Amino acid sequence: MHDISAPAVHHHAPPTSFIRKHVFSLDHKVIGKQYYALALVAALCGMVLSWMMRIHLAWTNAAIPGLQLLSPNGAPGGVMTPEYYLQLMTMHGTIMVFFVLTTAPFAAFGNFFLPIQVGAEDMPFPRFNMMSFWVTFTAFVVLMASFFVSDGPTLGGWTQYAPLNAVGAVGGPGQAMGVILWMTSIALFCIGQLLGSLNFITTTLDLRVKGMSLMRLPLSAWAWFITSCMGLTAFSVLMPACILVILDHVAGTSFFVPSGLVMNDQLLPHSGGSTLLWQHLFWFFGHPEVYIAIVPGIGIVSHILITNMRRPMLSQRVLIYSMGALAILSYMVYGHHMFVSGMNPISSLAFSFPTLVITIPATIIVLIQVFSLYGSNLRINSASLFALGFISMFVSGGVSGFFLAQPSIDIMLHGTYFVVGHFHMVMGVAAMFGIFAGTYFWFPKMAGRMMNETLGKIHFWLSFVGAYCIFMPFHYLGMAGNVRRYSTFVDDYLQPLIPVHRWITVAALITGAAQLVFVYNLIHSRFWGKPAPDNPWEGTSLEWSTATPPPFDNFGGKHPVVYHDPFQYGVKSSAGDYVMQTSPEQVATEHEEK
Amino acid sequence: MATTVHEPPRIDPERLPEKTHSGNGGGGNFIPADDDLHVTEDYSPPPSSTAIWVVLFAVTMMFAAFTSALVVRKGSSQDWQSFTLPPILYLNTLILLLSSVTLEVARRRVSAFMRGVTSRAEHPARWLYITLFLGLLFVSGQYVAWTQLRAQGLYLATNPSSSFFYVLTVTHAVHVVGGLGGLLYVIRKLSNSSLRRNALVATARYWHFMGGLWVYLILLLWFKV
Numbered sequence: 123m124h125d126i127s128a129p130a131v132h133h134h135a136p137p138t139s140f141i142r143k144h145v146f147s148l149d150h151k152v153i154g155k156q157y158y159a160l161a162l163v164a165a166l167c168g169m170v171l172s173w174m175m176r177i178h179l180a181w182t183n184a185a186i187p188g189l190q191l192l193s194p195n196g197a198p199g200g201v202m203t204p205e206y207y208l209q210l211m212t213m214h215g216t217i218m219v220f221f222v223l224t225t226a227p228f229a230a231f232g233n234f235f236l237p238i239q240v241g242a243e244d245m246p247f248p249r250f251n252m253m254s255f256w257v258t259f260t261a262f263v264v265l266m267a268s269f270f271v272s273d274g275p276t277l278g279g280w281t282q283y284a285p286l287n288a289v290g291a292v293g294g295p296g297q298a299m300g301v302i303l304w305m306t307s308i309a310l311f312c313i314g315q316l317l318g319s320l321n322f323i324t325t326t327l328d329l330r331v332k333g334m335s336l337m338r339l340p341l342s343a344w345a346w347f348i349t350s351c352m353g354l355t356a357f358s359v360l361m362p363a364c365i366l367v368i369l370d371h372v373a374g375t376s377f378f379v380p381s382g383l384v385m386n387d388q389l390l391p392h393s394g395g396s397t398l399l400w401q402h403l404f405w406f407f408g409h410p411e412v413y414i415a416i417v418p419g420i421g422i423v424s425h426i427l428i429t430n431m432r433r434p435m436l437s438q439r440v441l442i443y444s445m446g447a448l449a450i451l452s453y454m455v456y457g458h459h460m461f462v463s464g465m466n467p468i469s470s471l472a473f474s475f476p477t478l479v480i481t482i483p484a485t486i487i488v489l490i491q492v493f494s495l496y497g498s499n500l501r502i503n504s505a506s507l508f509a510l511g512f513i514s515m516f517v518s519g520g521v522s523g524f525f526l527a528q529p530s531i532d533i534m535l536h537g538t539y540f541v542v543g544h545f546h547m548v549m550g551v552a553a554m555f556g557i558f559a560g561t562y563f564w565f566p567k568m569a570g571r572m573m574n575e576t577l578g579k580i581h582f583w584l585s586f587v588g589a590y591c592i593f594m595p596f597h598y599l600g601m602a603g604n605v606r607r608y609s610t611f612v613d614d615y616l617q618p619l620i621p622v623h624r625w626i627t628v629a630a631l632i633t634g635a636a637q638l639v640f641v642y643n644l645i646h647s648r649f650w651g652k653p654a655p656d657n658p659w660e661g662t663s664l665e666w667s668t669a670t671p672p673p674f675d676n677f678g679g680k681h682p683v684v685y686h687d688p689f690q691y692g693v694k695s696s697a698g699d700y701v702m703q704t705s706p707e708q709v710a711t712e713h714e715e716k
Numbered sequence: 717m718a719t720t721v722h723e724p725p726r727i728d729p730e731r732l733p734e735k736t737h738s739g740n741g742g743g744g745n746f747i748p749a750d751d752d753l754h755v756t757e758d759y760s761p762p763p764s765s766t767a768i769w770v771v772l773f774a775v776t777m778m779f780a781a782f783t784s785a786l787v788v789r790k791g792s793s794q795d796w797q798s799f800t801l802p803p804i805l806y807l808n809t810l811i812l813l814l815s816s817v818t819l820e821v822a823r824r825r826v827s828a829f830m831r832g833v834t835s836r837a838e839h840p841a842r843w844l845y846i847t848l849f850l851g852l853l854f855v856s857g858q859y860v861a862w863t864q865l866r867a868q869g870l871y872l873a874t875n876p877s878s879s880f881f882y883v884l885t886v887t888h889a890v891h892v893v894g895g896l897g898g899l900l901y902v903i904r905k906l907s908n909s910s911l912r913r914n915a916l917v918a919t920a921r922y923w924h925f926m927g928g929l930w931v932y933l934i935l936l937l938w939f940k941v
């Protein structure tokens with residue numbers, strides 16, 4: 123026996139075959155790009171679905187060319203049935219929440235940059251990392267496969283409430299095989315994210331190079347670490363919930379279907395299940411999921427703003443603690459999604475209080491960002507514009523959260539477009555802006571080429587104005603009593619609101635088309651963009667210390683040593699107004715983190 | 717005005733990079749990796765040590781979800797019918813706990829060998845094989861318990877109590893099978909002299925956790941089912 127106590131240091135040889143290099147790669151950078159590509163495809167699918175829904179809402183009887191090919195029964199002649207509208211809505215929400223908002227800011231950027239930012243050559247468990255992506259990819263394929271089963275995907279919404287999620291075909295189109303595929307897909311997705319979280323946590327805690335204390339981690343790394351801790355807790359609960367629903371379908375158990383339930387004139391054979399049980403299990407995951415989507419964005423845009431402000435945030439430490447507080451509190455507030463479930467008013471109060479409390483760390487984060495910006499000479503580029511857009515969307519969407527946190531108001535607004543506007547702005551568009559900001563900022567390091575700044579700014583302004591044109595009117599619709607999840611508005615009190623829906627639809631089509639500018643910029647720059655220098659933004663964190671694009675082992679067979687806090691700007695050094703974390707140069711600055 | 721430069725970690729001065737590169741503010745100030753891997757090793761625990769706690773946390777959350785589901789489901793309706801647990805489960809419990817003892821013996825013998833206390837491994841593999849056998853015996857015993865319940869007419873969908881019994885015991889058994897895979901990995905590594913202490917420690921922690929989890933589950937089932 124020899125070397126029995128040899129320490130576990132990960133090494134794997136550079137791949138030589140195409141398959142190992144680009145498909146089943148163990149390299150965290152390739153896996154990060156794969157996650158990004160998956161998120162991009164998913165985002166385009168989700169966007170097309172939203173276009174179809176919006177067209178139907180504005181012009182109910184309009185035929186959408188080609189839709190009948192996707193589902194002859196769901197859209198005969200290209201005009202979608204109410205059930206098919208709900209099916210598209212479910213798939214839009216599921217794709218966006220899981221495969222875009224979770225995948226891109228956390229799994230894609232985190233995979234690529236977390237190991238580099240801590241100075242590691244890779245994740246500690248690269249095979250698990252590879253499995254993480256391919257399991258997630260399989261989950262996406264399984265979900266999309268539900269478009270092609272006989273009665274299409276499930277129509278139960280991305281929350282998949284019980285008992286509709288467990289009654290089978292009697293519940294409507296997609297409620298049999300569609301639900302099973304949905305649950306299988308999400309259970310697989312959970313496994314993928316758990317494997318990813320395992321790698322993220324161990325990378326952050328165990329693979330930091332010498333000198334890289336936890337407080338010297340950049341804010342983006344902190345955000346990915348906190349998100350991975352949230353994901354570990356949340357996905358561990360969602361997966362068993364999905365398993366129980368699948369058993370209700372295929373094994374005849376009664377976890378979620380109550381006794382004596384009659385649906386479509388049929389008495390269902392289940393007995394005694396709890397419909398609220400699903401809501402508890404789902405929202406224990408579901409609310410933290412909101413923060414799983416947004417916390418990476420907070421870290422990413424903070425990182426970007428600091429780099430472009432050329433000075434650190436007012437307090438990096440408070441920002442980190444606030445992100446941590448968001449993570450912890452996110453598990454205490456989930457009941458606010460259930461105010462209308464008939465819960466005890468005292469329980470409502472118990473969930474309402476932490477819901478209001480969670481606005482404190484969120485407000486602290488925004489205030490730190492805004493006051494740090496005050497008086498700064500911000501470099502205006504696509505990344506910093508989208509970072510500013512992130513703050514704008516987060517604040518605009520967050521303000522409506524104050525209303526919804528109060529049970530008495532939420533009961534009135536819960537089933538309306540007000541909620542749709544709220545979560546689209548605070549969670550959807552804000553997170554998307556974080557993804558765009560990260561893309562413009564890190565694309566040079568990921569692809570070795572610069573993106574076109576002019577196209578980036580056009581993309582920003584069209585998206586920024588477009589997003590407000592789409593989602594601010596949602597709040598007005600909600601306050602006017604416009605119920606959500608209806609495919610047509612035939613009631614007298616809703617018909618006057620149809621022009622507003624048409625305005626939103628036109629804005630959605632234009633804003634969606636503007637994303638093609640981004641896709642063009644991304645693809646064109648990937649192949650024909652200007653070659654990127656190693657440190658185009660004069661950044662200080664470790665990813666800017668290495669070559670562009672980084673070599674296979676990230677630092678060319680060497681380990682960096684860290685001497686500084688992550689954002690040393692506004693100093694006088696031999697490099698200019700900044701000093702990199704790896705520079706042993708001693709500098710003086712006013713920005714010391716106590 | 718204050719300096720931001722914290723006291724850097726202790727580094728062999730001869731290994732410090734020469735201050736020849738300042739054009740990008742410090743990029744390239746690296747130390748060779750080949751002979752200096754201990755730079756990271758000394759600084760942090762091995763990843764497998766952290767990873768096993770992460771895994772155990774995820775497993776804990778999963779069974780916490782099942783437990784809360786059981787409690788809510790039992791309290792929400794009148795259709796819950798209790799049944800007597802198959803007696804073989806108690807024997808299985810003893811077997812799983814005994815396997816933890818044998819694995820601990822194996823772990824200590826290997827550790828003693830690593831520290832140089834003993835000149836040879838004193839057959840740690842034998843104890844690992846015994847643990848493996850006991851683990852397989854436990855899973856087989858669980859299968860016997862399921863067949864006994866089936867013979868009584870208690871299937872997965874018969875009653876919510878039997879549903880939870882099967883869900884909890886099967887999920888636990890799947891995790892035990894994962895632990896058996898870990899044991900096989902350790903035995904294979906031990907046989908070709910490439911076993912790392914961390915792998916053994918992580919496997920042992922997982923296995924002991926499975927024993928503790930089973931004690932929790934059988935108490936839960938005894939009280940609730």
